[in-house]
Amino acid sequence: MRIHHDWKALPLDARGATVAMGNFDGIHLGHRSVIDAARAAADAPLGIITFEPHPREFFQSDAPDFRLMNAESRANRLARLGVEHLYELPFDTVLAGLAPADFAQQVLVEGLGVRHVTVGQDFCFGRKRSGNAQTLTQLGAELGFGVTIAPLIGDGEKQFSSTAIRKALAEGRMHDAEKMLGHFHRIDGEVLHGDKRGRDLGYPTANMAVTGLHLPRMGVYAVMIDVLTGDERGSYKGVANLGVRPMFGENVPNFETHIFDFKGDLYGQHVSVALVEFLRPELKFASLQELIDQMDRDSAQAREILAAR
Incomplete structure (x- = not known):
């Protein structure tokens, strides 16, 4: 994917796609329906138009973190879905200030040369969200590109939404989140140097930043890991802790993954960690030995859960 x-x-070979347009935070099953509709709409390369930063981050920079995915995680998921072009447009004062007609003319036609655009029926765009899916349809007819409006979908009782997924994750209901997402919730990013306490405890970990993300419930998870770069590329299983490490007086959320039976060096490499099942909340132990004993139990439980995967 480019x-x-x-x-x-x-370049000319990046123009003329059939595109799905939206924020696609989480890429849940509702988003998948929009992407599938774009794929079916025209005989052209499949593209995604999205925005970075997320418009909500741009307009509400002091709001609590809400994103289910960082840009890297979103790109990785879209590549898995067979997207050929990801147009990650810079959301700034220029883009935010374009009227719907100007956005369609300057960005979609003159810039990207789109053949067809698919959006969800609740899609809004342009200055002060003044354009909607019907506006886009009218502009497409005037400017020469097709438009498909994909209906909202759900499980029969309620629509799939990022809000519902955030709630499920915050409560540790990973299976409910998976049903709405259509895939495991993942945290993607670079493996960073940490304080290396896990190595001293017999549980070396790959440490990743979670800045800017809506965090799932703090605690321990059974996880599956894809190492995306470097000599150790491949799929693994493990156990991860998301929390502030109360044993050591930390107060900044950190994500640490222990990969079972792994001896390699992942510093600087990029990994994707799927949170399969919540095991327990984060705890503070009376001694390091109690912590190690619990980590042994966590690992045994995670191995059992992941054995069937």
Whole structure:
């Protein structure tokens, strides 16, 4: 998949796609229906138009973290879905200030040369969200690109939404989140140097930042890991802790993954960690030995859960 960070001066082979447009935070089953509709709409390369930063981050920079995915995680998931072009447009004062007609003319037609655009029926765009799916349909007819409006979908009782997924994750209901997402919730990113306490305890970990993300319930998880770069590329199983490490007086959330039976060096490599099942909340232990004993139990439980995967 090719990633483009602007709509201007694109090469000819990056233009003329059939695109799905939206924020696609989480890429849940509702988003999948929009992407599938775009795939079916025209005989052209499949593209995604999205925005970075998320418009909500741009307009509400002091709001609590809400994103289910960082840009890397979203790109990884879209690549798995067979997307050929990801147009990750810079959401800034220029883009935010475009009227719907100007966005359609300057970005979609002159910039990207789209053949067809698919959006969800609740899609809004343009200055002050003044355009909607019907507006886009009218503009498409005037400017020469097709438009498909994909219906909202759900499980028969309620629509799939990022809000419902956030709630499930915050409560540790990973299976409910998986049903709405259509895949395991993942945390993707670079493996960073940490304080290496896990190594001293017999549980070396791959440490990752979770800055800017809506955090699942703090605690321990059975996980599956994809190492995406480096000599150790491949799929593994393990156990992870998301929390503030109360044993050591930390107060900044950290994500640490112990990969079973792994001896390699992952510093600087990029990994994708799937949170399969919540095991227990984060605890503070009276001694390091109590912590190690619990980690042994956590690992045994995670191995059992993941054995069938």
